[in-house]
Amino acid sequence: MDAIVKSFPPRPEADAEQATKHYLDKPVTDRPSREEAEAAVRTLLRWAGDDPEREGLKETPERVVKSYQELFSGYDRSPVEELGRTFEEVAGYDDMVLVKDISFHSHCEHHMVPIIGKAHVAYLPKGKVVGLSKIARAVDIYARRLQTQEAMTAQIATAIQDVLKPRGVAVMIEAEHMCMSMRGIQKQGSTTLTSTFTGVFKEKPEEQVRFVTMVRDSRNG
The missing domain is CATH 3.30.1130.10 (GTP cyclohydrolase I, C-terminal domain/NADPH-dependent 7-cyano-7-deazaguanine reductase, N-terminal domain)
Structure with a gap:
């Protein structure tokens, strides 16, 4: 459909x-530290109803922050620079x-x-x-x-x-x-x-x- x-x-x-x-x-914004970002992920895990300290989730905040760097890498790149040549x-x-x-x-x-x-x-x-x-x-x-x-x-x-x-x-x-x-x-x-x-x-x-x-x-x- x-x-x-x-x-x-x-x-x-x-x-x-x-x-x-x-x-x-490139958009300009004040970013929190990596530690603050990982703490935010832990808060969301708790809000979702899980325990961020259990074995399967201990490294999840670090992984999420790392993946966000890739998924939202467009904020660090300029289309003007790419198209300029x-x-x-x-x-x-x-x-x-x-x-x-x-x-x-x-x-x-x-x-x-x-x-x-x-x-x-x-x-x-x-x-x-x-x-x-x-x-x-x-x-x-x-x-x-x-x-x-x-x-x-x-x-x-x-x-x-x-x-x-x-x-x-x-x-x-x-x-x-x-x-x-x-x-x-x-x-x-x-x-x-x-x-x-x-x-x-x-x-x-x-x-x-x-x-x-x-x-x-x-x-x-």
């Missing part, structure tokens, strides 16, 4: 610029560049449970291109932060548009949210689809159709 979320309308430019500026570079020797190529089926794991900012999905990202070059792996890394950076799917979709598009300045960007994300599958309504297998477009993709619906067709046709071929 697919739950479809259509492209969301843009906000006023001033609001959008303020809202996305934070996501273009471009190549101008493109032999005149100016048609769509599509990187599809970029697998990612993220976490819902409301319940801190997993979001598992794939991103499809395309742009129309304007005199320069970026390494294909950089697109995937930009997706990974935003995925490894607390997220909503809608925000992540917009952040990827904004970063690529602002850094590469192409003629347009298209981003589509398909994902399953464990906050729907594991808790609450508990609807396993339900997926959410979000998309957003900038530049030529936004101005010309036929380019949106071409993008979606390329994503779907290459998958079914």
Whole structure:
């Protein structure tokens, strides 16, 4: 069962610029010490009803903190740095560049449970291109932060548009949210689809159709 979320309308430019500026570079926050983080995990274990001192849980706080460093490593990385190295020797190529089926794991900012999905990202070059792996890394950076799917979709598009300045960007994300599958309504297998477009993709619906067709046709071929 697919739950479809259509492209969301843009906000006023001033609001959008303020809202996305934070996501273009590394967010800055005062972090507690590792010891404080491990103590917080022990508190949660007790709150859940278990004994953090029993054999199976003694090292759990240390393991959880270590895993969080990996799962939320996007806070220590900058998409601007990843996308900043471009190549101008493109032999005149100016048609769509599509990187599809970029697998990612993220976490819902409301319940801190997993979001598992794939991103499809395309742009129309304007005199320069970026390494294909950089697109995937930009997706990974935003995925490894607390997220909503809608925000992540917009952040990827904004970063690529602002850094590469192409003629347009298209981003589509398909994902399953464990906050729907594991808790609450508990609807396993339900997926959410979000998309957003900038530049030529936004101005010309036929380019949106071409993008979606390329994503779907290459998958079914």
